[in-house]
Amino acid sequence: MAEELKKKVMVSGIQPSGDLHIGNYLGPLRHWPEMIEEFDCYFFLADLHTITVRQEPAVLRRRVLELLAGYIACGLDPEKCTLFIQSHVPAHSLLAWVLDCYTMFGELSRMTQFKDKSARNADNINAGLFTYPVLMAADILLYQPDFVPVGEDQKQHVEICRDIANRFNGVYGDVFKIPEPYIAKVGARIMSLSTPETKMSKSQPEGCVFLMEKPEDIMRKFKRAVTDSDREHCVRYDPSNKPGVANLMQIYAAATGKSYEDIEKEFDGQGYGVFKPAVGEAVVETLRPIREEAERLLKDKAYLQSVYRAGAERARRVAGRTLGKVYKKVGFTEP
Numbered sequence: 001m002a003e004e005l006k007k008k009v010m011v012s013g014i015q016p017s018g019d020l021h022i023g024n025y026l027g028p029l030r031h032w033p034e035m036i037e038e039f040d041c042y043f044f045l046a047d048l049h050t051i052t053v054r055q056e057p058a059v060l061r062r063r064v065l066e067l068l069a070g071y072i073a074c075g076l077d078p079e080k081c082t083l084f085i086q087s088h089v090p091a092h093s094l095l096a097w098v099l100d101c102y103t104m105f106g107e108l109s110r111m112t113q114f115k116d117k118s119a120r121n122a123d124n125i126n127a128g129l130f131t132y133p134v135l136m137a138a139d140i141l142l143y144q145p146d147f148v149p150v151g152e153d154q155k156q157h158v159e160i161c162r163d164i165a166n167r168f169n170g171v172y173g174d175v176f177k178i179p180e181p182y183i184a185k186v187g188a189r190i191m192s193l194s195t196p197e198t199k200m201s202k203s204q205p206e207g208c209v210f211l212m213e214k215p216e217d218i219m220r221k222f223k224r225a226v227t228d229s230d231r232e233h234c235v236r237y238d239p240s241n242k243p244g245v246a247n248l249m250q251i252y253a254a255a256t257g258k259s260y261e262d263i264e265k266e267f268d269g270q271g272y273g274v275f276k277p278a279v280g281e282a283v284v285e286t287l288r289p290i291r292e293e294a295e296r297l298l299k300d301k302a303y304l305q306s307v308y309r310a311g312a313e314r315a316r317r318v319a320g321r322t323l324g325k326v327y328k329k330v331g332f333t334e335p
């Protein structure tokens with residue numbers, strides 16, 4: 001037990017707003033199975049965040065189970081970490097309200113994701129989209145983590161979480177641990193295959209490769225991947241001048257563990273016609289066992305239910321402790 005208490009804590013989540021893609025996997029998720037061996041880890045399905053953009057209820061219900069199966073298939077053994085659905089732990093919403101009152105309008109207005117998403121959903125710029133980072137801060141701070149493993153695009157949200165926590169601690173003493181973002185060097189920002197200047201994202205499916213996609217579809221997307229129009233046609237890591245090639249190299253490096261130097265040597269003298277299918281094949285082979293395991297798990301709904309129920313029970317206990325402390329500090333009367 002004492003050993004358990006000393007372990008460092010990690011928290012992260014993914015939105016079940018679409019299927020898992022290789023940005024989610026090669027960025028943060030592929031590192032999580034190593035982390036559960038060493039840290040006390042909480043990984044959740046961020047369904048509360050998902051409704052900031054309109055969702056089809058039946059599709060959301062299905063995606064939550066698919067994402068949970070995806071987590072387990074990627075190697076998150078539920079016996080070794082806490083896997084749960086965000087909406088099953090009411091403390092997330094309750095703490096978010098308190099933190100809303102310690103977050104400034106101006107700092108939320110500066111969030112890049114808010115600006116991007118409100119541009120893309122101009123007919124539905126709701127208050128939830130605006131206060132999204134506060135809910136995310138609550139998700140994190142409830143578990144008093146040391147690290148938050150995310151991709152590059154979520155760094156700004158972890159930073160605002162730190163600012164909110166510091167502001168709160170400044171008033172009430174050391175209530176929250178101040179977490180660090182934990183961003184992998186390779187895979188932190190996987191770009192779209194069709195427009196390599198933009199991040200790979202489920203909202204642009206043409207340039208996005210999904211974990212559950214059929215191998216032939218994955219191969220087709222890689223063969224069509226945008227490279228560059230220079231005459232050199234050589235595989236060289238140069239993100240400013242050859243963003244498409246650099247992105248494919250990043251994907252290949254993340255999937256195989258090879259360095260950029262090794263990849264340059266491997267494809268020396270060979271054109272993109274050889275390189276692109278090789279990246280596709282490496283991705284197909286990386287994803288094959290995950291897809292097969294997720295398909296198997298999805299047939300066992302009772303097992304998935306037992307996993308998320310046990311996870312929520314544990315998460316509620318831990319989150320409840322932090323929420324209780326916060327309520328006391330701000331002066332709420334004990335019920």
Ligand code: TYM
Nearest residue numbers: 012013014015023024027046139150151154188189190200
């Ligand atoms: P989400 O669901 O958009 O993405 C989940 C994780 O995948 C990373 N990611 C990427 N990494 C590399 N390249 C890409 N193209 C790429 N696209 C996505 C994200 O950085 C993220 O780590 N707000 C979060 C979910 C969330 C959360 C949290 C995360 C809610 N509460 C608390 C950590 C802690 C989100 O929308 O991620």
